[in-house]
Amino acid sequence: MTYMVDVEGLSREFSVWARTGRFRRSAKVVEAVADVSFTVARGEAVGYVGPNGSGKSTTIKMLTGILAPSSGRVSVCGLEPSQHRKQLARRIGIVFGQRSQLWWDLPLRESLEILRAIYRIPQARFRARLDECVELLDLDSFLERPVRQLSLGQRMRGEVTAALLHDPDLLVLDEPTIGLDLESKAKLRGFLAELVARRATTLLLTTHDLQDIELLCPRLIVIDHGRILADGALDTLRDEVSPERILRVDLKQPGALLPTFHGVTTVQADEHRTRQRLSFDPRRTTAAELIAQVAQVAPVIDVSVTEPAIEDVIRGLYARSGAVPAARHISRSSETTAGEEE
Amino acid sequence: MSMLSVNGPSASASVRCYARLALAGFHRAAAYWKASVAGLISNTTFALIRAEILLVAVAPSGGIAGYDEGRIVAYAWVSQGLYSVVLLWGDGELSKKVRTGDVAIDVSRPWNLQGALLAIDLGRAAFAVITRLAPPIAIGALFFSFRFPERTAAWPLFAVSAVLAVVISFTLRFILELTTFWLMDVKGVTQLYSVVAGTLSGLTIPLAFFPHWAQEILWLTPFPAVLQFPVDIFIERGEAGEILLQQAIWAAGLTLFAQFLYGRAQRKLVIQGG
Numbered sequence A: 001m002t003y004m005v006d007v008e009g010l011s012r013e014f015s016v017w018a019r020t021g022r023f024r025r026s027a028k029v030v031e032a033v034a035d036v037s038f039t040v041a042r043g044e045a046v047g048y049v050g051p052n053g054s055g056k057s058t059t060i061k062m063l064t065g066i067l068a069p070s071s072g073r074v075s076v077c078g079l080e081p082s083q084h085r086k087q088l089a090r091r092i093g094i095v096f097g098q099r100s101q102l103w104w105d106l107p108l109r110e111s112l113e114i115l116r117a118i119y120r121i122p123q124a125r126f127r128a129r130l131d132e133c134v135e136l137l138d139l140d141s142f143l144e145r146p147v148r149q150l151s152l153g154q155r156m157r158g159e160v161t162a163a164l165l166h167d168p169d170l171l172v173l174d175e176p177t178i179g180l181d182l183e184s185k186a187k188l189r190g191f192l193a194e195l196v197a198r199r200a201t202t203l204l205l206t207t208h209d210l211q212d213i214e215l216l217c218p219r220l221i222v223i224d225h226g227r228i229l230a231d232g233a234l235d236t237l238r239d240e241v242s243p244e245r246i247l248r249v250d251l252k253q254p255g256a257l258l259p260t261f262h263g264v265t266t267v268q269a270d271e272h273r274t275r276q277r278l279s280f281d282p283r284r285t286t287a288a289e290l291i292a293q294v295a296q297v298a299p300v301i302d303v304s305v306t307e308p309a310i311e312d313v314i315r316g317l318y319a320r321s322g323a324v325p326a327a328r329h330i331s332r333s334s335e336t337t338a339g340e341e342e
Numbered sequence B: 001m002s003m004l005s006v007n008g009p010s011a012s013a014s015v016r017c018y019a020r021l022a023l024a025g026f027h028r029a030a031a032y033w034k035a036s037v038a039g040l041i042s043n044t045t046f047a048l049i050r051a052e053i054l055l056v057a058v059a060p061s062g063g064i065a066g067y068d069e070g071r072i073v074a075y076a077w078v079s080q081g082l083y084s085v086v087l088l089w090g091d092g093e094l095s096k097k098v099r100t101g102d103v104a105i106d107v108s109r110p111w112n113l114q115g116a117l118l119a120i121d122l123g124r125a126a127f128a129v130i131t132r133l134a135p136p137i138a139i140g141a142l143f144f145s146f147r148f149p150e151r152t153a154a155w156p157l158f159a160v161s162a163v164l165a166v167v168i169s170f171t172l173r174f175i176l177e178l179t180t181f182w183l184m185d186v187k188g189v190t191q192l193y194s195v196v197a198g199t200l201s202g203l204t205i206p207l208a209f210f211p212h213w214a215q216e217i218l219w220l221t222p223f224p225a226v227l228q229f230p231v232d233i234f235i236e237r238g239e240a241g242e243i244l245l246q247q248a249i250w251a252a253g254l255t256l257f258a259q260f261l262y263g264r265a266q267r268k269l270v271i272q273g274g
Helices: A056-064 A085-088 A108-118 A122-136 A150-163 A182-199 A209-214 A236-243 A287-297 A310-321 B011-031 B033-058 B067-087 B093-100 B103-107 B113-143 B154-178 B187-200 B213-217 B228-234 B240-272
Strands: A003-019 A026-043 A045-049 A071-077 A092-096 A170-172 A203-205 A219-224 A227-233 A243-251 A265-269 A273-279 A300-306
Touching: A003 A056, A026 A071, A045 A056, A045 A071, A045 A209, A045 B011, A056 A071, A056 A203, A085 A236, A092 A150, A092 B093, A108 A122, A122 A182, A150 A182, A182 A203, A182 A209, A203 A209, A209 A310, A219 A236, A219 A310, A227 A236, A227 B011, A236 A310, A243 A287, A265 B154, A273 A287, A287 A300, A300 B213, A300 B228, B011 B033, B011 B113, B033 B067, B033 B113, B067 B113, B067 B154, B067 B213, B067 B228, B093 B103, B093 B240, B103 B113, B103 B240, B113 B154, B113 B240, B154 B187, B154 B228, B154 B240
Parallel strands: A045 A203, A045 A219, A092 A170, A170 A203
Antiparallel strands: A003 A026, A003 A071, A219 A227, A243 A273, A243 A300, A265 A273
16 A cells, blocks of 8 residues: 555754854754654544654654655655655645745735646636635635735635645645634634545644644644654544543532442542542443442432543653653643533 | 756746746735835935936036936936846845745745746836836936937847846845855845945946946946946947847856755755755
């Protein structure tokens, strides 16, 4: 099987000059990416996650050919990127959340038409593709407006359109939702989800917003200090790292603290003891069993089960690897609560 | 090594691509027509002052170095307008992109970056011909003893010379901005260039007014080809064919050198990592 992305033993070092004396400078070699290997199959959507300075962008640069690896092998769409950067450019689309590929002073439509000329897209195909994006991303109201007058959300929708016009096999998104408000994020995610589902576009997404990953990418690659910490389905990683689930029960009347049933690690309660939370290990007991046990002790009004949030999973991965266990720069935007079933 | 060759389909698609970029450059310049009006006003003011001063110098003696009254007036107005067309001092757009890393986007497009930026600059220059060159010539012709070319052939020759001047000026700016890949901060280089380029290209006074030895040295630099040469063709001084040949050689040589330098800059970016 041929992969869209095939990376083996990829490493990249940089020489950083530091003053070591009054007149002396010495080079220090910093390893930004170290022995990274992974593959992405056609039609797959993969999240590439890591804190600032973990080597995400360096990897993206090597995948797009902007940077040559110090060692290791890279193949994207069957091409060696830094040798065939321009050929590769026709086969991949890139969206940088922090950079723009649109013409600041010109209407969005003209930016897109310029890209049509640069990528030599046949008129009919361009029309079809643009119409589709206009409809799905609601570009109609601002297509004729200069890019500098667009809101960030509107501009990002324009950027994504710009990256898709030449029908790329692989779409690389580097922090596409950075700085977007909730509605803009939702719209963009919805569009990308549809792209993956309907068009089988291969997606490689780096982000700090883990909700992007949760909603778009069944598979997750976690990187830290240039090394891959984990690579797998989100659910698998969750079971592996922080298997604990929480059963929340609302009791009819205030009562005593519930006992630690088999498989339960902790029990917490609010001050009236009507709402209690039982942390349990799903490998030792099931939610159904626990609910039945609770119901025998006290009348229950309502129950819900919560899985650990994606950031807990990732924090667990860092902790396990001996990396800084604190949240570092991985965080979920505070205003969202999806993923918890409250 | 052909300038505009890019891996991919036909040559006509290539031409269409660069033509579209030129149009984009034209439209982008047109997006700021208010700035053009402001620039035109300051241009006209400067041309007015220069024309008056030069007239005072030239008129009593009946002419200096082949510049009579009509020629010196034409020189003042045409050079002032042409200076905005060739754009002696750029806005450092590429430097900014290198510093911020945005250049990554431009470097990975399926185009020849130098060719693309040149096309965009030619589009910008075309807009400047309408808004920055034509009006000063009209004003100069209305209020001064402005000398128009006597031979009709001078007009197309002037047009060719002006295009070559834009190519040379663009390439010099491009080379200057490429140094950002190594220096990161090009303020010093740019400032030096802005001081030198104006004087050496013939914007301050006609280069023919310089001492003979200075002229000898100047002819060894590309600066006269940026401004003085097209003006010379307009005022019909010197051999037009010779002037165009010199400009063509400068344009070709600098273009090749810039391509070479850009190749090195890319290598530095890709291999050393910025």
